[in-house]
Structures are given as structure tokens and as C-alpha cells.
Amino acid sequence: MARRIVRTGLQLILITLFIFLAVVFLDNRFRVLPTSIHGHLPMHYSGFVVTDVTITQCSSLNPFSNCQLDPDSWHRVEKDLYLRTGWTSTAYVQFQRKKEEELGPEDKVLVDLKISRLTPPSEYTAKGETEAWEQRPGGIWLKRTASRHASDSGKAVTYIDVLFGADAVDPRPNWEIKDTPLLLDSWTENLETRLSIRRGNPTKMKKPVPRINDNGKFKVMQLADIHLSTGLGVCRDPVPAEIVPGHRCEADPRTLDFIERLLDEEKPDMVIFSGDQVNGETSPDAQSALFKSVKLVTDRKIPYAAIFGNHDDEGDLSREQLMNIYEDLPPEDIDGVGNYIVEVLDRGKSQHSALTFYLLDTHSYSPDERQFRGYDWIKPSQTRWFKNTAQSLRRKHQEYTHIHMNMAFIHIPLPEYRSEGKYFNGHWDEAPTAPGFNSGFKNALEEEGILFVSCGHDHVNDYCMLERDDNDKPSLWMCYGGGGGLGGYGGYNDYVRRVRFYDFDIGPGRVTTYKRLEYGMTEAKVDEMIIVDGGAVKGPDESA
Structure with a gap:
């Protein structure tokens, strides 16, 4: 009898041990560790x-x-x-x-x-x-x-x-x-x-809160296609070949000098990196490349946001890893990496949103090259997220005492950027490399009251194009940032690198946009125009 009790006890211990080891094995088998990301x-x-x-x-x-x-x-x-x-x-x-x-x-x-x-x-x-x-x-x-x-x-x-x-x-x-x-x-x-x-211990960077200035204004600097490398980089199509005679072009130092000059002269309130910050082909260590762009804004304590282009993750880091460098911006359970909003608060201590920027991932290359050659497109899950977010915020934004305004930033242009015969201001120097498949995101932007969408990707296009609705009423501006980096191509019509700015004036609900050049007319605001007035999209002959 005693032996049977001992034998039963040993069996129970072995069974318990087996279950414990099985649970541990299964837990470790399916656990995703942070380091795997x-x-x-x-x-x-x-x-x-x-x-x-x-x-x-x-x-x-x-x-x-x-x-x-x-x-x-x-x-x-x-x-x-x-x-x-x-x-x-x-x-x-x-x-x-x-x-x-x-x-x-x-x-x-x-x-x-x-x-x-x-x-x-x-x-x-x-x-x-x-x-x-x-x-x-x-x-x-x-x-x-x-x-x-x-x-x-x-x-x-x-x-x-x-x-x-x-x-x-x-x-x-x-x-x-x-x-x-x-x-x-x-x-x-x-x-x-x-x-x-x-x-010492790790210190979490305290993100500056974007807020309207006391004078009611807010300036955004869009950095498109700066194409930084691991190391100094190689200049592609520099204009001029040497800014200082005898000093050969080095892509990253020249790009960073250009950006730093504009940061100090324009003093933007926010910087939006709209993709291809990293030139993946020349960035075997993408972290070194990306750090150079981040340090520009963190040293100046300027709020910033970022999305990715098709070249960012062609180095040694995935988009998830790159986003981790960008201070763990919150991911969404939708397609792509980097779909989120940035709310710019009103002046003073107000907690009301004055501006909302929607940033979306336009992915990289077409998943179906046989049918749709070229580049990928915004997915239905992203469109649903965008529409649901915009609609959920609408009531809250209507409580704002001034005119709340909504904008969007992407990397790869929408198919409608190819439209001809519409009013545009700026340069159209290459065929827009938009996706071959049209997922209808432009219509979603108009339906949710987006005033303008700005992209990058095509370096030597820097125009803004006006869309109109069925009643011929201005409905959406579609703009390019213009390529800013010497590490990316620029070989059309002696293209000078440039950067686009957006000036917001909350009082009249007005948005003005212009570009600044790296060389030549370095102090001038190029193609300056009002694109929003009274909180509504305005055509060239309708702005106040």
C-alpha cells in the first residue's frame, strides 16, 4: 500500500513536471521578444x-x-x-x-x-x-x-x-x-x-509639443528625399558641381549645410520628413545615416514627424527598426509602418487642436508588377483608418474657437498627380511615378476635408496642382516637396535642390506655401502662393 502511494506520488510529480516543461516550451516557442524587432x-x-x-x-x-x-x-x-x-x-x-x-x-x-x-x-x-x-x-x-x-x-x-x-x-x-x-x-x-x-541611465527624449505661436502662426518645413548615407555620400547631379571652387561636392555635408541654413533662417515650428531620409543603397549602417537627420532637429528642440520612402529600408534596418529610432511613434494595426496623426495645439495653454497632420505610409514597390508596374499604393485598411480617425475627431475639432484645418503627408504621389490640364504652380520636370493602381485615396481626402496633401519621391517635380469637385469648386491641393538631398538624383534642367515650407495663420485660416533653394536665389521665396483662405481650399484667383 505504501509503495503504491509513493508510486502514485512520483507519477503525479512527473506529470506536473511534464506539464510545466511543456508550458515553458510553448511559451518560449511563440513569444516575440523586443530584440527580434x-x-x-x-x-x-x-x-x-x-x-x-x-x-x-x-x-x-x-x-x-x-x-x-x-x-x-x-x-x-x-x-x-x-x-x-x-x-x-x-x-x-x-x-x-x-x-x-x-x-x-x-x-x-x-x-x-x-x-x-x-x-x-x-x-x-x-x-x-x-x-x-x-x-x-x-x-x-x-x-x-x-x-x-x-x-x-x-x-x-x-x-x-x-x-x-x-x-x-x-x-x-x-x-x-x-x-x-x-x-x-x-x-x-x-x-x-x-x-x-x-x-548614466538611458534618458527618454522629451518630445516638444507642437503648438501655435502667440502670434497665431505656425510654420512647417517639409524635408523630402534628403537621401543621407553611411559616411559622406556621393553627390548625384550637383548644381553647381562646386559651390566653392576647388571644394568638391560631398553629398551629406552639403545637404546638411543646406538644411541647417534653412532651419536657422526660417525657424520652422515643425519639421516633417516625408520619406527617403536614408539612401538605403549607400547605407550599410542606416542608423548612422538616420542619426544625422534627427540631430538637426533635436539640437534645436524642434518637433518633428517622419514617414518612409521606398529607399529608407533598403539598408540594414527595417521600417520597424527605423521607426524605433524615431522615438517609438505609435504603430497602428493597419498596413504599413508610420500611419498616425500629429495634432498641433492652439496657442498658450489650450488643449484644443488647431491643426491635424495625417501621415501615411505609401510602402515601396508594386506587389503585382505584371499588372501594375512601378510602385505600391495606399491600402483599404489605411483608408478606413484615415476616415475613421477623421470622423472621430470631427466633433472635437468643431469645438475649436478658430478654424481647424486638416492636411496630409505621403511619400509616393497619388495617381491623380499625373493629371494634366489643371492649374499648377512650380516645375513638372519628370513623369510622376505614381502607382499604376488607383485605390481611391484622393477621394477619401476630399471627403474628409483635407486641404492639401504633400508628397516627395519625384525629386525634380516641385509643383502644387489644384483639384476641383464636380461643381468646379476647388477641393484639394496636391503638392510636391521637391528633392532636397545631393545624394539623390537631380539631373533635369540644371535642377537646384530645394525645400518646401507651409505657413499657417490661424486668424484668417490661411495657408501660404513657398520653396527655398540651395543655390542661386538662396534668400528668395520661390513660387509663393496662398492655397487656403478662410479655412477652405482656394484657387489662384480666389484667394484674398
Whole structure:
């Protein structure tokens, strides 16, 4: 009897253990971890400090070489330091880290890191002791301290990242990019492979709230097709070839100089990146490319929003990963990545929305090349989301004491951008590369009272075209931003890069648009015109 009870008890234990293991297996089998989305982007674990850094190299010709140290104690930055250009070699930065409360007497905390061929000069502590530098591969020098207090002093290094390019920047709070590239060999020096270190715990960027100015005005700068690369980039069809004689064109520095000049002169209240911020074909590290555009606005504390073009995700990052860089803008359960609204609040402390910007993902290339060649189109789920959102906000917007206005931004133009015989202002220098299939989104825009839609994609088209309804009443402006980047094509009719602006004046419910040029008429507002007045779409002869 006793044996039977013991046997039954053991059976129950085994059955319970089997069920537990099955649940664990199934749970792990179907769980989607955050890292599966974010890939090699830095993971932010609060409370960790870095205790050591090194570089590992391995060769495809040597089956015994291994670029992965013990994963239980070493974290590898998943970026090949050669950007996958080495014929047979790969190399990775790896670092050790521990939670602050787990630091033992034998552990040292990293408090500084330098890149140098020579030993950095020693420094003296407050006690008169000399702090020595420790050498690691690639010209890395570490300063570590055994003091437990170093982990919470603000000096402790808590994360390491890798960026590329002579013009690499890091817009993240508490991050510091090293001026000198890694000195592993000529490859890393030519690629300008750089380390960026974070001190302290991760700090979430506080997004500035877009709000109408006290004078009732609000200015939007649309940056279309800036085509930034990993590194300096290559100029395509620059006009002129050299702004300063003898200084050859470098795409990204010249593009960024142009944008910075306009940011400082125009002082926009918001920047909208309307796609192809990254030139995927020349961005083996898209993070480095995208950081350059983000830093322009974060340094100036300018609110911004972004959608993607067909080239953004042709590098090493997906649209989901790119959107993660753009501060985790909220995804929607609809087709595409980056369908959302931005509400611009009224002046003062009002919580009423004065302007609503709808931003939608126009995807990339046609899913059915045989029937509809070219580019993709806005899907029915996106149209439903747009209409439902607009209708749900209508009552709230009607409570606004002035005229509430709605606008939309996309990357790839709608098929109606091909329409001829309609009024337009600007340049039509290439055939609009709109989708071959018309999903009817233009009609949805008109039905929900959108005043204008602005796109990019076709770099040398910069016109605004007027749509009219069945009663010949102006119903919608369809505009191009005009390509702004030297890394994208521009080879038609001596095309000068340009940027479009939209000026909103809440009092009369008016919108004025114009462009600024990189070269030539650099101080002039080109093709300036009123497109909305009294909160309604206005034609060229109907504006006040």
C-alpha cells in the first residue's frame, strides 16, 4: 500500500513536471521578444554598468576563429566593424556589464574610454593617486576604477555602440561619440568606424509639443528625399558641381549645410520628413545615416514627424527598426509602418487642436508588377483608418474657437498627380511615378476635408496642382516637396535642390506655401502662393 502511494506520488510529480516543461516550451516557442524587432539597436537596461571592452576578430579562412565571446558575460554590438566589406575578416566590439548591486570587490567600473595610438596622459585623483589607462585592441584605452561609488557617480559608462563615417553624430541624450575612429587597421580607419558611449541611465527624449505661436502662426518645413548615407555620400547631379571652387561636392555635408541654413533662417515650428531620409543603397549602417537627420532637429528642440520612402529600408534596418529610432511613434494595426496623426495645439495653454497632420505610409514597390508596374499604393485598411480617425475627431475639432484645418503627408504621389490640364504652380520636370493602381485615396481626402496633401519621391517635380469637385469648386491641393538631398538624383534642367515650407495663420485660416533653394536665389521665396483662405481650399484667383 505504501509503495503504491509513493508510486502514485512520483507519477503525479512527473506529470506536473511534464506539464510545466511543456508550458515553458510553448511559451518560449511563440513569444516575440523586443530584440527580434530592434535587431542590433542599443537595448536600454537600467542599472547596468560596463566593466570591460574589447574587440574580437575572426576569419572565414580559419574555422577555429570565433567572434563571439561567452554570451553569458560578454555583450556583442551586432555591427561588423568592416561593414561587411572585409574579404575574409569580420570584427566586433564586445563589452562586459553587470548590475550595480552585483559588483564585487574584484570588479572594475569603466569611467572613461579614448581612442589613440599613444597612451593617453595619466590623471591624478583627489587623493593624489595616478589613474592608469589600460590598452585594448583597435587603439582603445580604458580607465577603470574599483570604487563601487563610481557606478552611481554619473561617470560610469553604461552602454557601447558603433557608428560609421567622418560625419557620424549621436543625437541620443547622455551619448558621446568618439572623434577618433577605431585604429584596428586601415579598413576601420577608412570606414571611420567609431565608438559611441553612454553614461548614466538611458534618458527618454522629451518630445516638444507642437503648438501655435502667440502670434497665431505656425510654420512647417517639409524635408523630402534628403537621401543621407553611411559616411559622406556621393553627390548625384550637383548644381553647381562646386559651390566653392576647388571644394568638391560631398553629398551629406552639403545637404546638411543646406538644411541647417534653412532651419536657422526660417525657424520652422515643425519639421516633417516625408520619406527617403536614408539612401538605403549607400547605407550599410542606416542608423548612422538616420542619426544625422534627427540631430538637426533635436539640437534645436524642434518637433518633428517622419514617414518612409521606398529607399529608407533598403539598408540594414527595417521600417520597424527605423521607426524605433524615431522615438517609438505609435504603430497602428493597419498596413504599413508610420500611419498616425500629429495634432498641433492652439496657442498658450489650450488643449484644443488647431491643426491635424495625417501621415501615411505609401510602402515601396508594386506587389503585382505584371499588372501594375512601378510602385505600391495606399491600402483599404489605411483608408478606413484615415476616415475613421477623421470622423472621430470631427466633433472635437468643431469645438475649436478658430478654424481647424486638416492636411496630409505621403511619400509616393497619388495617381491623380499625373493629371494634366489643371492649374499648377512650380516645375513638372519628370513623369510622376505614381502607382499604376488607383485605390481611391484622393477621394477619401476630399471627403474628409483635407486641404492639401504633400508628397516627395519625384525629386525634380516641385509643383502644387489644384483639384476641383464636380461643381468646379476647388477641393484639394496636391503638392510636391521637391528633392532636397545631393545624394539623390537631380539631373533635369540644371535642377537646384530645394525645400518646401507651409505657413499657417490661424486668424484668417490661411495657408501660404513657398520653396527655398540651395543655390542661386538662396534668400528668395520661390513660387509663393496662398492655397487656403478662410479655412477652405482656394484657387489662384480666389484667394484674398
